[in-house]
Amino acid sequence: xxxxxxxxxxxxxxxxxxxxxxxxxxxxxxxxxxxxxxxxxxxxxxxxxxxxxxxxxxxxxxxxxxxxxxxxxxxxxxxxxxxxxxxxxxxxxxxxxxxxxxxxxxxxxxxxxxxxxxxxxxxxxxxxxxxxxxxxxxxxxxxxxxxxxxxxxxxxxxxxxxxxxxxxxxxxxxxxxxxxxxxxxxxxxxxxxxxxxxxxxxxxx
Amino acid sequence: xxxxxxxxxxxxxxxxxxxxxxxxxxxxxxxxxxxxxxxxxxxxxxxxxxxxxxxxxxxxxxxxxxxxxxxxxxxxxxxxxxxxxxxxxxxxxxxxxxxxxxxxxxxxxxxxxxxxxxxxxxxxxxxxxxxxxxxxxxxxxxxxxxxxxxxxxxxxxxxxxxxxxxxxxxxxxxxxxxxxxxxxxxxxxxxxxxxxxxxxxxxxxxxxxxxxxxxxxxxxxxxxxxxxxxxxxxxxxxxxxxxxxxxxxxxxxxxxxxxxxxxxxxxxxxxxxx
Numbered sequence: 001x002x003x004x005x006x007x008x009x010x011x012x013x014x015x016x017x018x019x020x021x022x023x024x025x026x027x028x029x030x031x032x033x034x035x036x037x038x039x040x041x042x043x044x045x046x047x048x049x050x051x052x053x054x055x056x057x058x059x060x061x062x063x064x065x066x067x068x069x070x071x072x073x074x075x076x077x078x079x080x081x082x083x084x085x086x087x088x089x090x091x092x093x094x095x096x097x098x099x100x101x102x103x104x105x106x107x108x109x110x111x112x113x114x115x116x117x118x119x120x121x122x123x124x125x126x127x128x129x130x131x132x133x134x135x136x137x138x139x140x141x142x143x144x145x146x147x148x149x150x151x152x153x154x155x156x157x158x159x160x161x162x163x164x165x166x167x168x169x170x171x172x173x174x175x176x177x178x179x180x181x182x183x184x185x186x187x188x189x190x191x192x193x194x195x196x197x198x199x200x201x202x203x204x205x
Numbered sequence: 206x207x208x209x210x211x212x213x214x215x216x217x218x219x220x221x222x223x224x225x226x227x228x229x230x231x232x233x234x235x236x237x238x239x240x241x242x243x244x245x246x247x248x249x250x251x252x253x254x255x256x257x258x259x260x261x262x263x264x265x266x267x268x269x270x271x272x273x274x275x276x277x278x279x280x281x282x283x284x285x286x287x288x289x290x291x292x293x294x295x296x297x298x299x300x301x302x303x304x305x306x307x308x309x310x311x312x313x314x315x316x317x318x319x320x321x322x323x324x325x326x327x328x329x330x331x332x333x334x335x336x337x338x339x340x341x342x343x344x345x346x347x348x349x350x351x352x353x354x355x356x357x358x359x360x361x362x363x364x365x366x367x368x369x370x371x372x373x374x375x376x377x378x379x380x381x382x383x384x385x386x387x388x389x390x391x392x393x394x395x396x397x398x399x400x401x402x403x404x405x406x407x408x409x410x411x412x413x414x415x416x417x418x419x420x421x422x423x424x425x426x427x428x429x430x431x432x433x434x435x436x437x438x439x440x441x442x443x444x445x446x447x448x449x450x451x452x453x454x455x456x457x458x459x460x461x462x463x464x465x466x467x468x469x470x471x472x473x474x475x476x477x478x479x
Contacts, residue, residue: 075453076453076454076455077423077424077451077453077454077455078428078457090453092285092286093424093453094239096236096238096239096242097238098236098237098238099237104236104238104239104424105424105453106236106238106239106242106278106424106425107278107280107281107421107424108239108242108243108278108280109280120242124238127214127238127241128238
């Protein structure tokens with residue numbers, strides 16, 4: 001990637017008000033590695049939506065919580081969104097954003113057989129944050145997330161897709177690539193590298 | 206982009222005012238993000254553009270009932286959150302057993318899965334004969350299904366996993382009569398149950414209860430409306446009665462935090478004190 005493109009990407013990652021990470025099968029490790037590298041005082045709230053079974057709560061929270069410097073919290077309804085947190089979308093609910101920077105949960109129908117659905121969260125973020133939002137879609141075995149990512153891109157948000165060739169399961173990122181939802185298509189290693197560079201600069205006094 | 210793809214916040218507010226003025230239903234304290242998704246869903250189901258939706262809402266009285274049925278989320282499960290039912294069994298039922306009568310209100314019960322789950326729980330605990338379960342919802346059509354107590358076998362199979370995880374004896378199907386691809390809840394579980402329409406927003410206290418469950422309803426309301434409904438619940442509970450909210454719904458009002466003691470913080474079970 002050209003140097004000025006790289007700088008631009010990092011700058012936009014830094015200026016985003018909120019960062020969203022979505023994925024399904026095969027996304028846990030790249031997301032885990034990314035969240036693990038976030039410094040404690042990082043000012044940007046981060047929201048993680050990973051598909052999972054309806055009754056297995058707390059496993060992701062515990063794994064993240066035990067290994068991260070930043071505070072990890074499973075989202076409760078009407079929680080205020082604040083920096084210094086990684087928020088995990090709870091199982092068996094959709095996670096939405098409400099005016100005044102709060103979360104709103106929803107138990108309505110599954111989307112792409114998924115609850116939480118990545119599409120639902122991304123689409124709602126597009127409404128609430130528009131171009132002040134950055135989102136990354138990782139590996140997964142269905143097409144959830146693609147449509148939401150496209151909506152974010154249409155609203156001027158920064159959209160990144162894990163390169164389907166690099167992903168453990170290519171279906172999810174490929175669906176997003178196919179509808180041109182990603183401004184950048186990067187390997188998980190590149191994503192981690194750029195994120196870390198953006199963290200370093202944001203946390204400097 | 207087709208016309209049904211999106212509506213703006215001002216358009217949503219316009220619709221809320223229209224519905225209030227013409228039909229007297231007030232959605233202004235609903236969570237906007239999920240309300241918007243419901244409206245978009247109706248537009249997609251009925252293949253209506255936004256202006257057409259406003260048009261039929263204004264001119265077609267019958268359509269409003271359909272609108273009302275679709276705007277409310279009717280997704281529910283039997284034994285949703287098995288850990289909640291476990292907590293009821295160990296922390297709440299021993300206390301309820303000491304009451305002479307156990308009146309339970311399942312508020313926002315949709316098609317009846319929760320009231321019947323509670324009915325099964327009471328039966329397994331040997332408390333069925335002295336309990337009475339009221340299921341209420343704003344949606345009359347869903348209540349019709351609740352009264353029938355017939356569920357698709359496919360749903361029952363997925364609820365059966367919840368039942369097992371809740372640690373209850375036998376299997377869920379022990380409580381049903383299976384007929385081809387449907388399952389009908391046993392008559393003894395229907396005994397001492399009553400389903401009726403109740404609007405949490407406009408209707409008031411109608412009885413005194415030893416336990417009220419209202420799970421995954423508050424998520425659709427803003428905090429002002431939540432507090433208003435909390436008042437109805439508080440006034441409907443007997444002393445030391447229990448209030449159960451959804452596992453991601455907490456009481457944030459300082460006033461009610463002092464009056465409702467946390468019994469289980471993970472499952473959001475509260476007990477009325479003072």
